[in-house]
Amino acid sequence: MDKLIIGDVELDNRLFIGTGKFPNKKIIPDVIKSSESKVITMALRRVDLKSKEENILDYIPKDYILLPNTSGARNADEAVRIARLAKAMGCGNWIKIEVISDNKYLLPDNYETIKATETLAKEGFVVLPYMSPDLMAAKNLVNAGAAAVMPLGAPIGTNRGLETKELIRILIDEINLPVIVDAGIGKPSHAAEAMEIGADAVLVNTAIATAGDPINMGKAFNLSVKAGRIAYLSKTAPEKEFAEASSPLTGFLNK
Template sequence: MMDKLKIGGVELQNRLFIGTGKFPNKKIIPDVIKSSGSKVITMALRRVDLNSKEENIIEYIPKDCILLPNTSGARNAEEAVRIARLARAMGCGNWVKIEVISDNKYLLPDNYETIKATEILAKEGFVVLPYMSPDLMAAKSLVDAGAAAVMPLGAPIGTNRGLQTKELIRIMIDEIDLPTIVDAGIGKPSHAAEAMEMGAAAVLVNTAIATAGDPVKMAQAFSLGVKAGRLAYLGKFGPERKYAEASSPLTGFLNE
């Protein structure tokens, strides 16, 4: 039986989502997507230029992928809603990643404004994936608002520092009856594997792949890390012990 993730009525076999920002050359993006195996690709709407094929990021994303436009640049719910509506009107589909950020230093999302935007857009038929600071009560409010998944940050965006918010994410995974997708801060395939081992439904990675020495190889490494972490979670870990326990009997040596 295939282990599939279902979001917005769509079944996904690959649990690695990737972004399209920060690449030194857009022409490498198709190879990165192919290497990653990802079928959900996020992009900032401001990078969609319908008047220039070469500059239009959509031109580099395979047609069989799900576009996940994000509301990067929005500072409040009103701006996020406007960007989401523009994305759908431009043919980007009805999936949207809500980003509402007014903090210019750490780029932390505004959970309150994110909840407001999620409620408005969910009622309009969008498949809403809100990017959020990990907080159980905020996550529950997003569920009530109609989110299709919740996307807590692992560390401040672009830092590659890994799961700095691990315990808060663990609580969300345990308590929220929606897919939890770890987004932002994941810097290594081992970080992605760790998130999946915890029970995360998926991870979204951009900076760690885009700024790697070889983005294509790094995308494959992240894909393998996600798969390994998911398999480990499904396999269920053995118990941790305080003291050593031999894996073979300690009796029966030399005719004992």
């Protein structure tokens, strides 16, 4: 499969995974393995150097890309402070911007996200902003120095799939940065669908963490993301209005 390039890193896997909501953090290393994911996101709050049992970093092997997120930030300033803290704590220079002040649907604030992106990109961060799928906001994120855009498919944790599919399709068509679908993906078929329309990667957390068997679900998502990417590159056959026989239909018995 072709590589995905973000910042100056080449990735050979297009499934990013999250570390929240697992019933048991001890299985996270096995999920990372089964999913073959190379980019692992986590809330900075969970990176707590004092409290041993809560430190999510213990569960992430060293050679993976950490993608700390700014969850808990309600505006650009808070996001910037969390990002700097993450870097200072040794989480590297990738940052996923999440600015959320809506507590019911957890929808991101595009405007504050653009501001935070601009500040952090200038400071050398590789900035991946979580966003509401809006073309003009995505253009502003490009101008602000984002390394990718992360539009939501549906509200966080809902598992409802690509409810914003047509808006995401437009971002894929118009934005010259990787488009990573984040939030809402609940099943492997949703992930395959995102990749088939040309998304560059997907981020999945709830759907894996709360599955009956998270380790095998990680594997299922890995396979479906690969399937969707290969299908995109292999050009899917067009939809037709009327039927077309795969096999010859008539005359068989009359010849």
